[in-house]
Amino acid sequence: MTNKPSVAIIGSGFSGLAAAIGLKQAGYDDFVVFERAEGPGGVWRHNTYPGAACDVASSLYSFSFEPNPSWSRPFAPQPEIRAYLERCVEKYGLTGHMRYGTEIASAVFDERSGLWTVETTTGERSTHTVVVAAGGQLTRPSFPNIQGRTDFQGTSFHSAEWDHDHDLTGQRVAVIGNGASAVQLVPQIVDRVRSLTVFQRSAEYLIPKPDYGHATWEHRLYDRVPGALKALRGAWWGIGEYANPALTLPMSRAVRHAYLAPLYLASKAQLRLQIRDKDLRRKLTPDYQMGCKRILLSSNYYPALARENADVVTDSITEIAPHGIITADGTKHEVDTIIYATGFQSGGFVAPMTVRGLDDRDLDRDWGTEPQAYLGLTVTGFPNFFLMYGPNTNFGGGSIVYILESQARYIVDAVRTLAARQVAYMDVRPASFDAFSSEAQRRLANSVWATGGCNSWYTNDKGKVTNNWPGLMSEYRRRTARVNPADYRFVPAAR
Numbered sequence: 001m002t003n004k005p006s007v008a009i010i011g012s013g014f015s016g017l018a019a020a021i022g023l024k025q026a027g028y029d030d031f032v033v034f035e036r037a038e039g040p041g042g043v044w045r046h047n048t049y050p051g052a053a054c055d056v057a058s059s060l061y062s063f064s065f066e067p068n069p070s071w072s073r074p075f076a077p078q079p080e081i082r083a084y085l086e087r088c089v090e091k092y093g094l095t096g097h098m099r100y101g102t103e104i105a106s107a108v109f110d111e112r113s114g115l116w117t118v119e120t121t122t123g124e125r126s127t128h129t130v131v132v133a134a135g136g137q138l139t140r141p142s143f144p145n146i147q148g149r150t151d152f153q154g155t156s157f158h159s160a161e162w163d164h165d166h167d168l169t170g171q172r173v174a175v176i177g178n179g180a181s182a183v184q185l186v187p188q189i190v191d192r193v194r195s196l197t198v199f200q201r202s203a204e205y206l207i208p209k210p211d212y213g214h215a216t217w218e219h220r221l222y223d224r225v226p227g228a229l230k231a232l233r234g235a236w237w238g239i240g241e242y243a244n245p246a247l248t249l250p251m252s253r254a255v256r257h258a259y260l261a262p263l264y265l266a267s268k269a270q271l272r273l274q275i276r277d278k279d280l281r282r283k284l285t286p287d288y289q290m291g292c293k294r295i296l297l298s299s300n301y302y303p304a305l306a307r308e309n310a311d312v313v314t315d316s317i318t319e320i321a322p323h324g325i326i327t328a329d330g331t332k333h334e335v336d337t338i339i340y341a342t343g344f345q346s347g348g349f350v351a352p353m354t355v356r357g358l359d360d361r362d363l364d365r366d367w368g369t370e371p372q373a374y375l376g377l378t379v380t381g382f383p384n385f386f387l388m389y390g391p392n393t394n395f396g397g398g399s400i401v402y403i404l405e406s407q408a409r410y411i412v413d414a415v416r417t418l419a420a421r422q423v424a425y426m427d428v429r430p431a432s433f434d435a436f437s438s439e440a441q442r443r444l445a446n447s448v449w450a451t452g453g454c455n456s457w458y459t460n461d462k463g464k465v466t467n468n469w470p471g472l473m474s475e476y477r478r479r480t481a482r483v484n485p486a487d488y489r490f491v492p493a494a495r
Contacts, residue, residue: 005128005129006031008034008116011139013042013045014400015042015134015135016042016134016388017040022409034102036102036103037100039086041082041086045085046139047162049160052078054081058074058075060402064402067230068084069223070223073213074211075211102124105354106354107133109356109385113494114425114491129384130384130418133390134389139344141161141342141345143158146317152322153322158339159182159339170192171194172193172194173339174198174325175199176338177199178200178341179204182341183206187301187303195311197335198313202286202293202454203286205286207270207297237398244395245472247449248443253289263290264290270302288454294396344457350363358381369462370464371466377411380427384414384426388408391466391467392465393407393469395473398473410483413482444464447465
């Protein structure tokens with residue numbers, strides 16, 4: 001073990017870049033960022049569907065150390081976010097550390113040497129002291145398991161793999177799903193298609209999106225007035241932090257409703273004002289508690305659905321035929337194009353990469369359908385291995401970038417600790433791991449995600465909340481401020 005640990009970072013979205021910049025600023029240069037794409041950005045590089053944009057205010061959905069006074073809108077579109085991340089790579093001297101077009105197939109730990117062997121899908125190998133899995137929760141598109149899906153003879157694709165060569169003009173288009181991506185893309189395509197049918201399993205809570213084009217004076221204000229952009233960021237942070245107790249604390253339905261009354265009123269008012277048809281309004285009215293599923297921001301989704309060429313189908317899909325979609329009521333909806341706005345596979349965290357730790361333990365096999373990690377960061381039996389945006393680190397209110405910065409600081413402190421102690425590896429103690437996992441699940445059992453009456457990607461097939469944090473953003477920042485040596489066992493290097 002040297003006093004300069006070598007670090008492999010897998011992924012170059014906000015997670016990977018936060019870790020890389022943190023290491024660079026702390027004086028550690030021996031790291032490499034592996035990225036399967038041909039450039040940085042992660043989901044903000046891959047998701048290019050019409051209308052793709054941030055649904056968290058960009059003043060908060062950005063690095064605190066790299067504020068951007070030039071966002072074109074309060075909620076920046078995808079090209080701007082991608083460009084922002086590309087600028088961060090250049091500004092913070094990361095270019096020489098990036099390995100683009102390189103997908104990692106496996107990471108295997110050797111106990112004797114205390115090193116990880118990282119292997120690419122082309123068979124290249126390298127060894128590192130520390131591995132940081134920064135692939136994120138929402139990277140692999142999820143397709144519904146519907147009979148006949150591969151038999152469809154029209155054009156079909158996932159929203160995260162948008163087919164820009166396919167012209168939707170005059171097409172009969174089906175959008176399966178009505179979550180965050182559908183809410184953004186539907187208004188962008190409804191004007192040019194012959195017909196648009198949204199197949200909806202359950203209604204979503206929508207609140208108005210306070211989005212507009214920034215004026216020149218606003219850019220000047222944020223650029224020239226000290227603290228102006230920080231104040232805006234703080235205001236958005238406060239709004240998210242205000243909402244979190246209603247999502248995480250044990251509350252009755254009535255108390256939770258009262259706490260979130262401004263959001264309920266905004267959602268109900270927008271639905272009533274923008275959807276005049278009572279039958280359509282009924283279809284779009286949620287039957288579960290607000291916050292159980294992600295609260296969506298949009299001011300133009302409802303008007304798009306109110307158009308004459310748009311329809312919302314709530315009957316479940318039983319089959320996809322060669323030329324259409326068949327629903328449970330026996331109706332065949334003939335379509336030319338199917339767009340799957342069905343989200344991502346959120347439970348794997350490291351998949352499709354294989355991770356093997358002590359005693360050849362396989363991380364995915366250990367987890368099964370119940371992934372867990374100490375502070376969402378480390379797993380017993382997988383030394384010097386750190387997750388970013390791992391289990392139980394998602395938030396219903398606020399910005400994940402704020403959390404990623406917290407995790408990056410913790411990982412840098414772990415690297416610093418390894419170097420200072422001159423040990424082969426550090427492994428989180430079972431007692432610390434188990435205590436945290438028990439605490440998290442005890443608290444989450446009373447959260448809106450577990451009791452709110454919906455099904456969402458926040459939970460596994462048993463209803464256990466595996467993705468979300470049980471408290472406030474500020475609590476997570478405090479608990480990850482530094483490594484507590486008592487939580488780890490430190491193993492000396494073999495002689």
